[in-house]
Amino acid sequence: MHPLSFRHSSLLTRACLNGRTLSTLPASTSLGCLPTTHSPTVSKLAFFNSVTGDSSKIPSYQVLDVFGVPIEGAKVPEISKQFAWRLYEHMQLLPTLDDILCSGQRQGRIPFYSLTSYLKYGEEATVIGSAAALADDDEVLSQYRETGVLLWRGFTLDGIMAQVFGNHEDSGKGRQIAVHYGSKQHHFHTISSPLATQISQAAGVGFALKRDPARRSKNVACAFFGEGAASEGDFHAGLLLAATLPSPTLFLARNNGFAISTPNSQQFYGDGISARGPGYGVDTVRVDGNDVLAVMNAVKEARRRCLESGRAVLVEMMTYRVGHHSTSDDSYVYRERQEVEDRTKNDNPIARFRLFMESRGWWNETNEDELAFRLRRDVIKAFKRAETVKKPDLKDMFTDVYAEEPWNIKEQREELMALLEKYGQVWEPWQNELRTLKNGGKPVD
Amino acid sequence: MLARRLRSKFPALSCRWQTTASTTAVEPPPAGGHSSSVASSQLFRITRESALRTPGISWQDEESDRNIIGGRETRKMNLYQAVRDALSIALSKDDTAVIFGEDIAFGGVFRCTMGLAEEFGRERVFNTPLTEQGIAGFGIGLASMGHTAIAEIQFADYIYPAFDQLVNEAAKFRYRSGGHFSIGGLTVRTPTMAVGHGGLYHSQSPEGFFMGASGLKVVIPRSPIQCKGLLLSAIRDPNPVIFMEPKILYRSAVEQVPIDDFSLPLSRAEILIPGSDLTLLTWGTPVYHCESALRLLNSPPPSLAPLIPPSLRNAKVELIDLRTILPWDVETVVESVRRTKRLVIVHEAGMTGGVGGEIAAEVGKRAFLRLEAPVRRITGWDVPAGLQFEKFNMPDAVRILDGIMETLSY
Numbered sequence: 001m002h003p004l005s006f007r008h009s010s011l012l013t014r015a016c017l018n019g020r021t022l023s024t025l026p027a028s029t030s031l032g033c034l035p036t037t038h039s040p041t042v043s044k045l046a047f048f049n050s051v052t053g054d055s056s057k058i059p060s061y062q063v064l065d066v067f068g069v070p071i072e073g074a075k076v077p078e079i080s081k082q083f084a085w086r087l088y089e090h091m092q093l094l095p096t097l098d099d100i101l102c103s104g105q106r107q108g109r110i111p112f113y114s115l116t117s118y119l120k121y122g123e124e125a126t127v128i129g130s131a132a133a134l135a136d137d138d139e140v141l142s143q144y145r146e147t148g149v150l151l152w153r154g155f156t157l158d159g160i161m162a163q164v165f166g167n168h169e170d171s172g173k174g175r176q177i178a179v180h181y182g183s184k185q186h187h188f189h190t191i192s193s194p195l196a197t198q199i200s201q202a203a204g205v206g207f208a209l210k211r212d213p214a215r216r217s218k219n220v221a222c223a224f225f226g227e228g229a230a231s232e233g234d235f236h237a238g239l240l241l242a243a244t245l246p247s248p249t250l251f252l253a254r255n256n257g258f259a260i261s262t263p264n265s266q267q268f269y270g271d272g273i274s275a276r277g278p279g280y281g282v283d284t285v286r287v288d289g290n291d292v293l294a295v296m297n298a299v300k301e302a303r304r305r306c307l308e309s310g311r312a313v314l315v316e317m318m319t320y321r322v323g324h325h326s327t328s329d330d331s332y333v334y335r336e337r338q339e340v341e342d343r344t345k346n347d348n349p350i351a352r353f354r355l356f357m358e359s360r361g362w363w364n365e366t367n368e369d370e371l372a373f374r375l376r377r378d379v380i381k382a383f384k385r386a387e388t389v390k391k392p393d394l395k396d397m398f399t400d401v402y403a404e405e406p407w408n409i410k411e412q413r414e415e416l417m418a419l420l421e422k423y424g425q426v427w428e429p430w431q432n433e434l435r436t437l438k439n440g441g442k443p444v445d
Numbered sequence: 446m447l448a449r450r451l452r453s454k455f456p457a458l459s460c461r462w463q464t465t466a467s468t469t470a471v472e473p474p475p476a477g478g479h480s481s482s483v484a485s486s487q488l489f490r491i492t493r494e495s496a497l498r499t500p501g502i503s504w505q506d507e508e509s510d511r512n513i514i515g516g517r518e519t520r521k522m523n524l525y526q527a528v529r530d531a532l533s534i535a536l537s538k539d540d541t542a543v544i545f546g547e548d549i550a551f552g553g554v555f556r557c558t559m560g561l562a563e564e565f566g567r568e569r570v571f572n573t574p575l576t577e578q579g580i581a582g583f584g585i586g587l588a589s590m591g592h593t594a595i596a597e598i599q600f601a602d603y604i605y606p607a608f609d610q611l612v613n614e615a616a617k618f619r620y621r622s623g624g625h626f627s628i629g630g631l632t633v634r635t636p637t638m639a640v641g642h643g644g645l646y647h648s649q650s651p652e653g654f655f656m657g658a659s660g661l662k663v664v665i666p667r668s669p670i671q672c673k674g675l676l677l678s679a680i681r682d683p684n685p686v687i688f689m690e691p692k693i694l695y696r697s698a699v700e701q702v703p704i705d706d707f708s709l710p711l712s713r714a715e716i717l718i719p720g721s722d723l724t725l726l727t728w729g730t731p732v733y734h735c736e737s738a739l740r741l742l743n744s745p746p747p748s749l750a751p752l753i754p755p756s757l758r759n760a761k762v763e764l765i766d767l768r769t770i771l772p773w774d775v776e777t778v779v780e781s782v783r784r785t786k787r788l789v790i791v792h793e794a795g796m797t798g799g800v801g802g803e804i805a806a807e808v809g810k811r812a813f814l815r816l817e818a819p820v821r822r823i824t825g826w827d828v829p830a831g832l833q834f835e836k837f838n839m840p841d842a843v844r845i846l847d848g849i850m851e852t853l854s855y
Contacts, residue, residue: 173623182622189589190622194613200579201614204586204594209539211568211592221586233606237579244574279718400624401660403683406712406772409659 001385023251044052051275060286060318063293066347068355077297081362087132087292088357089371091350096375097147097157098323100383101178105327107375109387110165110178120145122290122322125349126254127224128152129295130317133303134222138250139205141189141198142224144179145254149224153186157378163387168392168438173400196232199223199251203238206247210310220306224249227316228259230273239280250306251282251301251314254289256321257312261334277314289317290349293356320347375438394420394434394441468753477555478640482733482842485717488717489700490670493519495675496701499670500715502735505677505706519701527669528557531676532595534706536565539593541630542680543569546580546597554599555636555695581607581633585615588628588685589645595680601637615685616660618772629683631796634676636692637665638730638793641841644691644832650729650825652689655801662686663770664711666846667732669700674709675768678736684823691729692722714774716781720763723853724781726804727766727791735764735791737842742849753846757853770800778804786817788854795838796824818855823848 010379031041051058063074070076079087098119104110120127127148134140140149147160158169163181166174172182172190174262182190189198189205202223209215223238230253242249253273257264270276277284283305287298300314306313320343324331398405398413420441424430434441490496496519505519536542544558550572552559562570573580576803580596587594604611611633619627639648652663662684668673672690681687717732718739720778724772725734739762763781767773782788788808790801801822808820823840830838 004700141586167843171623171625172621175623176621181624183627184622190618190626192614192617192621194609197582197610197614200576200610201589203579204583204588205590206541206586207583208541208587208590208592211543212590215718233576233578234582234610237574237576237582240574240576241579241583245571400620402662402772403619403627403629408772408774 008407021273021351025226032259033368049371051271058271058284058286060288061294061298062288062291062354063297064203064291064356066290066352068352068359069359076298078292081360083132084353084357084360084362085378087128087296088353088363089375090128090131090148091292092371093151093375093379094120094124094127094148095159095350096372096379100331100376100379102327104383109284118387119326120147121321122349123254124148125258125292125295125353126252126289126317126319129289130222130224130252130299130315131291132292133296133299134250135219136304137187138219138303139187139189139202139209139221140224141202141205141221142191143195143198143226144191144193145226146224147179147181150181150183150188153183153188155183155186155188157179157382158385161382162389165281165386165389166391167386167389169386169389170392173396174392175396196231196234196238199225199227199229199232199238201236201238202249203241203245203247206242206249207245210247216306217310220248220250220303222252224252224254226259227253227255227257227264228262228267230276231259231267237274237278239282239312239314243280243282246309248306248310250299250302250313251312251378253314253316255316256289256319258321258325258335259327260329261331263335272318274314274316280312282314283309284313284316286289286316286318289319290347290352292349293432313332314445319349323385390438391436393438449715474625475696478642478693480641480693480696480730480733483694484549485507485729486733486736488732488736489668489698491699491701493701493777495593495835496670496703499674501709501713502531502674502703503708503710504814505708511560517703517705519703521699522669522673522702523696524666524672524690524698525555525557525696527673527700529559529561529675530689530702530704531673531680532558532561534571534677535593535595535680536561536577538706541591542593542595543571543587544548544595544597545571545583546634547575547599549597553597554621555564557597557634557690557691557695559794560672565620566659568695570572577603578610580609581615582776584633585610585618585628587684589626590617591630593630593680594628594632596631596633598633600647600649600692601635601651601853602646604633604651604687607633608654611655611661611685611687612658615781616658618660618685620660627683628685631685632680632688633686634688634690636695637689638691638693639830640693642832642834643830643835645829647692648793648830650792652687653799655792656771656800658771660684660722662711663689663769665689665691665729665770667691667703667729667766667770668694668698671766671768673702674707675711677706678708678711681708686711689729709768712769712774714768714770714777715766716763716777717766718762718764720759720785722785723762723787723789723849724778724785725762725767725789725791725849726767726778730768731791731793731840731845732764732766734842735845738845738849739764741827741842741846749846753850754854757850760849760853762849770772773800773804775807777812779808782808783815784810786812786815787855788816789821789823789845789848789852791823791840791845791848793825795827795828796822799824818852821848821852 025351127146131149131152160170164178202221206221209219274284274286288294302313302315549558552561584594584596665676679688805820
């Protein structure tokens, strides 16, 4: 007997789990498993390329059809009229906010450096539905189209406007462009412009929650991102870490069809973001993102699984970006206006939920008019008020870089102050700028 | 074994074998790298008394009030053991502290985390998948929740996937949130600099790339005592810190290291050898090449004596270890240069864009009229660190000596 085959067959005997009897001949007809992965061995060379197993698209979970009518077999969540109103109000607040900020920006009333505001039209259900399913103290790391989560948690319109205008009431001290909100009180991590960086950070936030005896099994970390951002390496890293270490982290992907001008067909070749979840061993679900009740149900269940397993869970919310990417974008350059109009008419998340509420007798035209009036009034009021508030103190250009102030920043601050002393009262461009700042940019020790 | 069997089968070969395969063959260099400068250095504190007198030591335990210097213990440690000691103290005293990175759990490729997973458990000392951007992002997330996150990047040469997270996120975290969020608990440790056989991708000194990332700190220790004290300071500093450990020193640098909890100050340079004729500024491994250069200058061996003018041999050169690269101790450096009027900066990283340029510009601004020679930088060349050329790429004692002489006689 050749010594090699002896060892070979004893290895198979030890390794294989399915207990088939083995022939001792090298060309064995019975097959077992690979030793370390327990992957069953097969003689047919077959490639696979489908998460569903039959090459069909991953299905989308839905509760209400586009007319707000529960589909067959739907599980409509038990919600009260008040809760439905809360959902609806917050969904309506988002386009109201966008409308007023957009026209405010076009009129030049929002300062030059706040030119770009990322618009949310069309995605109201994804954000409000998710927000409603999370606990208020779940840690949220968002991208930039999820202001709805902040508003749901009670962040004020004044706070919104302060950041958009970058005035001295902004908790971020006017340092970032519009919609880069942050609020420790609301467990909403400050937004940053680089895409997807929040996804791998969320895995770390989740790990901290797991390690904290006060929050373990109570809270999850939740990362929001678009389907375009999901192309970044941080998406891969975040899911990999949260699945493997593991850490209780929810990954909520808004698939809205576009990354600026790039449609999905140019962003990925696979079946959306959901197809990637199983690649990391992550429980995944795809949901109709324009159905607020479906989103709420799905995220609730995702959150439950996440807490129970302490591991990553992925939700892909299918929606459509009705608005332009931002106020700096004209999307009709790269897509048909007709397509946008059709989607707005035929698959409108707000209209869908309103029809549902009306079918329950919870909403009527009077309610609609009153709400529209009230929301517009409140947003305009906050807008106008924020216009009058001065920009931050100039010294805040130099604070918070480090916990303390190192020599280089101290000296540079003093250098600028000296220049302002010298030229600030006589050079008109500087004078005009200083007048917009709190304390007129005067040197503060 | 094979040689002997071949020789017995093919006796004709034995002569050639004997001449080329001598039994007294040269020993291969130690796996951790070897430097004659390090081996012969007098700068290590190898006695307990000298170790306890390390300038700037700040004891971090309750005993500090009783000032029992005479009673504190030290233990012989090399650099990786000092790292390990610091990490062990950090984990013991801070329940939120965790250590993570590639291959951390079994002890680390440089043994810096030996036994820590066994001692503190796998939830606190654990492996991550192979993703530097993930390691950095994860660490930032953890630190944003107020936890102490000690990340390891296996080689500084592989820190670049984490560059976005470190520069765009970590450095700006506090600033962009208006001071409401911060990640002071983040420390990123990474082995750096040449090791003798590392080539392009196991020898780099990337500290220069981070100079523009205001909000980060960068620290580079030269010895076991320095490493332990600076690392504990870095971990506890309320800012994110990148801590770069010269890998050639992991085994070859040995000192008596105080076993207690102590810190050494960040952003404070240390004058190792006082002088009056020239300031020699460096950090990490080159500290020891500088020391050798000074020895060659003051008492040259016969082979070099003809090349070293006797008038220069009495020069008193002040050797400074910068220790913290960002923010760096401009005060100590400028005060020194004002006295000596000449500055030579040495670093392994390439000339262009290296930290030396930043220091030279700042010193030039503050001591312009005092300087009697241009600030001289002796650095790696502007080439990737080619394996077979390392001896002539990294600045060694003779190159440093030459630069000192040139500056002294400008």
